[in-house]
Amino acid sequence: MIANLMPTENAAIPLRVREFFLARQPILDRNQSLVAYELLFRNAASGPAQVTSDLSATASVIAHTSQLGMEKVVGDSLGYINVDAAVLMSDIFQFLPREKVVLEIVETLKVTPEILERIAELVKAGFRFALDDVITDGEDVRQLLPLVEIVKFDLRDMPLSALLKLTAQFKAADKKLLAEKVETPDQFKTCLDLGFDYFQGYYFAKPVILSGKKLSPSQLAIMHLMNQIRSDADNAAIESSVKKDVTLCFNLLRLVNTPAIGARRRIDSVSQALMLLGRSQLQRWLQIMLYAEPCKKGHNMTPLLTLAATRGKLLELIAQQVDPRNRALADAAFTVGIMSLMDTLFSMPMAQILEQVSVGEDVSDALLYRTGPYGEMLRLAEHMERVDEAGSMLDDLILRFELSDQDLYNLQVSAFEWGDSVARTTC
Incomplete structure (x- = not known):
């Protein structure tokens, strides 16, 4: 004792x-x-x-x-x-x-x-x-x-x-x-x-840029689906794209049958899964799945996926704290957080990635230059990750979003828990 x-x-x-x-x-x-x-x-x-x-x-x-x-x-x-x-x-x-x-x-x-x-x-x-x-x-x-x-x-x-x-x-x-x-x-x-x-x-x-680097077939399929959602393609077209990738089909059905989604009965078809998720959640899930490639090679709890998911959730929670009624703000903040590591994931410059996936100008500015409200949220998350090196820059950003230290602590723990849960269920 x-x-x-x-x-x-x-x-x-x-x-x-x-x-x-x-x-x-x-x-x-x-x-x-x-x-x-x-x-x-x-x-x-x-x-x-x-x-x-x-x-x-x-x-x-x-x-x-x-x-x-x-x-x-x-x-x-x-x-x-x-x-x-x-x-x-x-x-x-x-x-x-x-x-x-x-x-x-x-x-x-x-x-x-x-x-x-x-x-x-x-x-x-x-x-x-x-x-x-x-x-x-x-x-x-x-x-x-x-x-x-x-x-x-x-x-x-x-x-x-x-x-x-x-x-x-x-x-x-x-x-x-x-x-x-x-x-x-x-x-x-x-x-x-x-x-x-x-x-x-x-x-x-850290991104290591490789000239001539190409996306895997699965990642290309996901990027295509993300662009379909952004361009408001009809359900039949989206369903057809999902069905062309066996891995996507399997992971989608696995996702919608987890307790977190809350389906009342087992979902066995892609069309039912897409209806249950909805477009916003589908887009979010696809962004996460881009990071799942190392999991296919037998790596458990890949750190890049965990970090990206945690960043995305933290930015979403900060946006909800800033403007609780603005769902679009929270969704865009999540996208900025999770896309912020795609240059590392793909070994490509961020500008080149943004040529392949359609995002709004405010999201693009945040990812390329860390400017605008989303860019400031992203800088706050990055400084939190390196809290021992952040100095006064972190304090300025906390004040900018009017977050108390208790607010930030609660948001962090929620983001940690969510990011770890996503990594466990994805890998």
Whole structure:
């Protein structure tokens, strides 16, 4: 049993959830499948928001996510959470499902006999630990190493020579290696060659433009259907297009027979499925299906699909908050969010993609230039994904949409849950 070791000076700290909001950053395995998220807590109590890992922030968000259910924040994945000495010596671990979290020991932690004893106690209780931002094999690292499973390296802080030495050393000690701040495919390849097990960063969301790249037959069929819907083609023409693609037919019927759609009886025909979904939902589903190509190659929970679905939902929810009665605003915002990663998906410039799929000028401007209200919503979502780098730009956008930190937190958790659910049912 985990003892209550909350220091008396921290015992009176209130769990003021409304002063914090949450960001999550994806962690991928060697197959580039999503396996975890690092959870970052941002202090929004007063003045410019700051990323923080102090006891108040950590305890607040943990308490709140435990009430929501951790699965709403991380889905089927693990959650990595930073812990310092104050958090380690506190009693917040009663809120944490030990099978769902990895505790990251921050690099500023000063190792003491009491800290080592506490970590050993938590390990015995079933908690897993990672060492964060390791840059040396100093005495503190050597003392902690037997108690941790994972060692994290920040690529920005590590010369290649030091990385080569330390990765070999920690691999020999049978530790899993995690590279963070992986921002380019070349960095990913280097870390893959060095034997890293996990990768954190947005390299997978960066477009790598390939000349002469062509869409797959399935993606071409989906783009054709999207244009038919935009041009208000009749139902028979849309049904005919769906039936020409066996994979689309199968996935459409699978979708409409899920509990979320709410069909009262089993739907077995494409025409019934199209009537049940309606044009707006069909368009949304097609946009999501564009990202499903890697799923056909056996990849589970592809990060690009999850990120695109989560962005789309977050923009839709922001639009609904701004103007609750304007359904068209919310639909367009969703389209901007989910299309914002199609240059990465297709390895094509966004302008070239927009030549193939018809969108309004305001949507086009948002995707190409991040301008207009949709562009500002998209920039807000992108800054939230990189909350540790966003600075005052994020605060300005939150004020622009008149969102309280509690509003934003609630919208984020809803978007996280929806995006993860879509990825699970699509792949």
